[in-house]
Amino acid sequence: MTELLRTDGLTRHFKIGSALSRRTLHAVDDVSISVGERQIVALAGESGSGKSTIARLLTKIYKPTSGEIYFQGQAVSAIRSRKDRLRYSGLVPMVFQDPFSSINPVFRVSHGLMRGLKLHRPELSRQQRHAEALRVLEMVGLTPAADVMERFPHELSGGQRQRVGFAGALALRPKLIVADEPVSALDVSVQAQVVNLLQDLQQEVGLTYPVIPHGPPGVQHLSTRVAVK
Numbered sequence: 001m002t003e004l005l006r007t008d009g010l011t012r013h014f015k016i017g018s019a020l021s022r023r024t025l026h027a028v029d030d031v032s033i034s035v036g037e038r039q040i041v042a043l044a045g046e047s048g049s050g051k052s053t054i055a056r057l058l059t060k061i062y063k064p065t066s067g068e069i070y071f072q073g074q075a076v077s078a079i080r081s082r083k084d085r086l087r088y089s090g091l092v093p094m095v096f097q098d099p100f101s102s103i104n105p106v107f108r109v110s111h112g113l114m115r116g117l118k119l120h121r122p123e124l125s126r127q128q129r130h131a132e133a134l135r136v137l138e139m140v141g142l143t144p145a146a147d148v149m150e151r152f153p154h155e156l157s158g159g160q161r162q163r164v165g166f167a168g169a170l171a172l173r174p175k176l177i178v179a180d181e182p183v184s185a186l187d188v189s190v191q192a193q194v195v196n197l198l199q200d201l202q203q204e205v206g207l208t209y210p211v212i213p214h215g216p217p218g219v220q221h222l223s224t225r226v227a228v229k
Contacts, residue, residue, distance in 0.1 A: 005070065006033070006034045008032050008070070011066040012062055035208060040198065042211050043211070043212050051212045052097070054212075058178050059093065059178050071092065092175065095169055095179045095182055097180045097181040103161055108149065108152055113171055114126075114130070117172075121171075137149065140163040140167045148164070158186045162194055179212065182194055
């Protein structure tokens with residue numbers, strides 16, 4: 001198995017409170033995990049144990065207090081230029097827990113997809129970006145894709161919005177998708193559909209997932225390996 005991502009002593013602390021009562025919140029302390037290519041690794045742990053913070057560290061939304069993240073053998077802390085940051089965020093995108101709040105409600109579905117493609121794949125023409133957006137929507141089971149492109153987020157179900165989130169990530173040609181409780185905000189009847197989508201994409205596209213699952217059953221069904229936080 002080829003290692004794709006690894007953390008070594010990953011730590012994140014937050015300063016909270018006012019100047020007179022400032023204290024340190026230890027969100028993540030000394031976490032070391034390894035994710036191999038084509039693996040679905042579930043990060044399990046109690047609520048409040050820092051799993052979502054780890055997800056945001058892996059995707060560079062947060063900066064570690066200490067420790068290091070290695071992606072394809074290279075230290076992520078060495079990423080400095082805007083070009084390299086965009087490249088990394090395209091290779092390691094995140095699908096968030098709440099499929100509604102992660103999509104701008106003001107714009108149609110096409111806006112987010114086309115914007116992501118323009119930012120991360122500037123070599124594509126507008127026509128090529130449109131074709132790619134249609135392709136990834138169809139890949140996640142949103143058909144007819146042309147119709148979905150013209151809808152606003154409130155016109156989609158929770159499951160459909162989550163699929164749009166995965167389509168947006170897939171459009172960037174990622175190596176690894178960080179999924180933070182991707183089914184927790186969905187009805188039970190829809191959760192299995194999204195879990196199956198994750199597994200289908202892993203097999204068809206060869207993707208890798210560090211996943212924060214929603215509850216123990218999700219851990220058992222979704223993952224090829226479990227890391228306990």
